[in-house]
Amino acid sequence: MCGIAGVVSNKAGSVPTNQIGVEMLKALIHRGPDGRGEWTSEQENVWLGHRRLAIIDPEGGKQPLSNEDGTIWITFNGCIYNYLELAQNLRSKGHRFRTYTDTEVIVHAYEEFGIECVKYFIGMFSFAIWDERKKILFCARDRMGVKPFYYWRGSGNFVFASEIKALLATGLINKKPNQSSIQEYLVFQTVLGEKTLFDGVNKLLPGHYMVVNDQGKIIENKKYWDLSFDIDTDHTEEYFVDRLRTLLDDAVKIRLRSDVALGAHLSGGLDSSTVVSLASMFNMTGDSLKTFTGAFDEGEKFDETLYAKMVAENVGAQYLETYPTEVDFIESLSKIIYHMDEPAAGPGVFPQYMVSKLASEHVKVVLGGQGGDEIFAGYTRYLIGYLEECLKGAIQETDKSGDYAATLTSIIPSLPMLKQYVPMLKYFWSEGLFETQDRRYFRLMDRSGGVKEIYNHDIFNNSEDVFDSFCEVFHGSNSASFLNRMLYFDLKVHLPALLHVEDRTSMAWGIESRVPLLDHRIADLLATIPPTIKFKGGQPKYLFRKVVKNLLPEQVFNRKDKMGFPVPLHLWFRNSLGEFAKEVLLDEQAKNRGIFNSDTLEKTIQEEKDFGRVIWGALCLELWFKIFIDK
Incomplete structure (x- = not known):
């Protein structure tokens, strides 16, 4: 379990990749308190970085790690649980190992199977492999989305990392909120698809891989796994x-x-x-x-x-x-x-x-x-x-x-x-x-009930766009079963939000969660x-x-x-948490933002329902603005 980062620039020396990398790894230190490593290509247009939490082979598993001749380099976050079996299979095919890590198993599996290697892994992973011979960066994320992978592309540069804060640390990104993502967050308490709350910052979707050329251009973004509801009768x-x-x-x-x-x-x-x-x-x-x-x-x-x-x-x-x-x-x-x-x-x-x-x-x-x-x-x-x-x-x-x-x-x-x-x-x-299945499940998943009163109504102008995005996922499986469609949506939207929490709360304290x-x-x-x-x-x-x-x-x-x-938030809102919420949500900065309806906010804080999420969502969004957008 670690933090990964990298840069591919379209011109050698046009971007000081090493200098940017130093700042990216600083932002990821909590993910890897046991060590740091970096590698730069001879042309200086590719840089890979790594912060390590040592779990498997603590002494020998430093990253970035290469194959025998240095033509393939990897930075990897996660764990391949069947690495012992894969290593044995790869040794039988002539591959030689220098370490006892699952990281090196990925390197040799890529040498043996190419991009199809991801289909052999049982585990949680996000990684990037630079292939010097083919001049490509091969990036992949595990099937369920346990491990994160974020990226940004602009001005001929492709930048990736385990966390968005490392991308922001490059200084390349103009930090702007994505307005459609904000509306999705208020409805689902997460953002659907590849988008994030940051305009221009995307995530590699679970069960997907991506190929980037040496000019920093994405030449392939492909799904390699999905649930198939082919019923076994x-x-x-x-x-x-x-x-x-x-x-x-x-x-x-x-x-x-x-x-x-x-x-x-x-x-x-x-x-x-x-x-x-x-x-x-x-x-x-x-x-x-x-x-x-x-x-x-x-x-x-x-x-x-x-x-x-x-x-x-x-x-x-x-x-x-x-x-x-x-x-x-x-x-x-x-x-x-x-x-x-x-x-x-x-x-x-x-x-x-x-x-x-x-x-x-x-x-x-x-x-x-x-x-x-x-x-x-x-x-x-x-x-x-x-x-x-x-x-x-x-x-x-x-x-x-x-x-x-x-x-x-x-x-x-x-x-x-x-x-x-x-x-x-x-x-x-x-x-x-008795409306259609998609309308009914959307209503069950819609968290904006009671929320709209405390926000500027303009935020919800595109509610049909949100529903269309919902339907794209809800109808995205090969099943006609209502139950399977509900499960599919949750596995694609609700579960990644929970895994986002799982990853960040464990990594904040430098532990690996399986x-x-x-x-x-x-x-x-x-x-x-x-x-x-x-x-x-x-x-x-x-x-x-x-x-x-x-x-x-x-x-x-x-x-x-x-x-x-x-969490007993509704009880705490009657005490000091209520005052804290008012300080955050009713200050001049929040009022001038134009998102909240300040007239109804204070009353809602005092009258939050049992297990309600209205103020929770507003509090998190405003703190996000203060920390990441306003600095």
């Missing part, structure tokens, strides 16, 4: 249960490969509890696994430690916890926005940041349960969306056609899960009932399973629950109070 539910358990075991097992201390996040929910249980089962170090849990003192609605302790005790793991406070939130928020580069997702970034701090005091690698809801259909919104689909099918008498993941009759036993979501149901069904549930082999399997099996009776995580039932304490497995690390 040949196998039984029992087969899928067995296959999923096999893949889960292997996904966790290979992510325990590390030459430094390793632990795990533990919330007490189904996903992280499963990861901790399997990691403890396969842990061969002789020491018990260290687990890290966070909660708040504001009541049982904000505290899952009871369940986390049960899991830790059940597997004999060491249990460590932290209770962040309102003061911690106020002191940390600006730092968090700085590390994030651009705001994304909800307030859960704060406790995740604090739990990562706790973990960094004990280990250099942590496993987590991120992605389980998106992969295994765990969100309650899938049940809400599908309940309407079942009603519609029952009325129109189409629900017996076999096209439905669940029918109205079969979904009834799952409906008690919606007790605490009655306010959401009232809002969701207040308008647009997410076994997002092994692409698991995602590929789940995409082929009939919706009638993986969402049987409208039960979230139906198949996953069958697989892990015997792994977990009964009280944890049977939990009905899914939390998702809620």
Whole structure:
């Protein structure tokens, strides 16, 4: 886990690549506290830089790293978990290794397979390879988007880095907000597609690679992987249960490969509890696994430690916890926005940041349960969306056609899960009932309810453009299933926002975060399973629950109070956090920005709803402006 950076300039010496590189690596020091390295081509028009967090082969894995004759150079961030198997295969083909790193495996795999090498990797990665013979820069990002890759192109220069702040450090970029991205952020609390909140700064999409020539021009940007919903109707539910358990075991097992201390996040929910249980089962170090849990003192609605302790005790793991406070939130928020580069997702970034701090005091690698809801259909919104689909099918008498993941009759036993979501149901069904699937899921994902009153109305002028961007993703799969379309959108939009948080909160404290549930082999399997099996009776995580039932304490497995690390912001807004929010959002700088409607802001701060995100989104956006645009 590291920070990568690089420059390709169209004229030798036209841009002082080394000088720019020094500033880029300064901006990435938190990602790689164990060392720095750089390489410049003979023509001085290509520069690669690296900040290292030493995990595999701490002594021998310095980067940038080359092949034997120095014609191929790589800067790499991430971990290739099947590197031992790949190295053995490559040695059998005549490749010679100088180190025991996964980095060198990528170099030799590129020599052997060319750009097709990415298809052999199981892991999380973003890397750039300079091929001196072909005069190209080959850049790639992992299938699920666990590791980031940002780039900017202008004036004949191509610049890339793990974080946007390193691009800004070059001094080449005119820092301007992207207005359409701001609107998308207010609707989805993330930005769709390649765009970012910074005009002209893009991200390489998950499952994509890019080729740049020696003039700094992008000559290819191609998708090498995507979910394929080619439904497997040949196998039984029992087969899928067995296959999923096999893949889960292997996904966790290979992510325990590390030459430094390793632990795990533990919330007490189904996903992280499963990861901790399997990691403890396969842990061969002789020491018990260290687990890290966070909660708040504001009541049982904000505290899952009871369940986390049960899991830790059940597997004999060491249990460590932290209770962040309102003061911690106020002191940390600006730092968090700085590390994030651009705001994304909800307030859960704060406790995740604090739990990562706790973990960094004990280990250099942590496993987590991120992605389980998106992969295994765990969100309650899938049940809400599908309940309407079942009603519609029952009325129109189409629900017996076999096209439905669940029918109205079969979904009834799952409906008690919606007790605490009655306010959401009232809002969701207040308008647009039985509209098209895309309109209905857009409404479920739209976070701008209650937001528009506090913003200048001009910001929302292009709402249909946002919906069109949503539809491009929602209809982007090869599935006609409503459930699969919802899952596909979340895997392409919602999940990358959560992984953005995962990456930045861990890297802020110099630790590597691994997410076994997002092994692409698991995602590929789940995409082929009939919706009638993986969402049987409208039960979230139906198949996953069958697989892990015997792994977990009964009280944890049977939990009905899914939390998702809620933060008591609405309580804190009545105290000093409210004053902090007013200072940030109501100062002259914010008023002159022309984004906010100051007349309604103060009242909204005082009346923020339970678990509301209205002020959260505004606070993050304004701090982003102050830190990155206003300096």
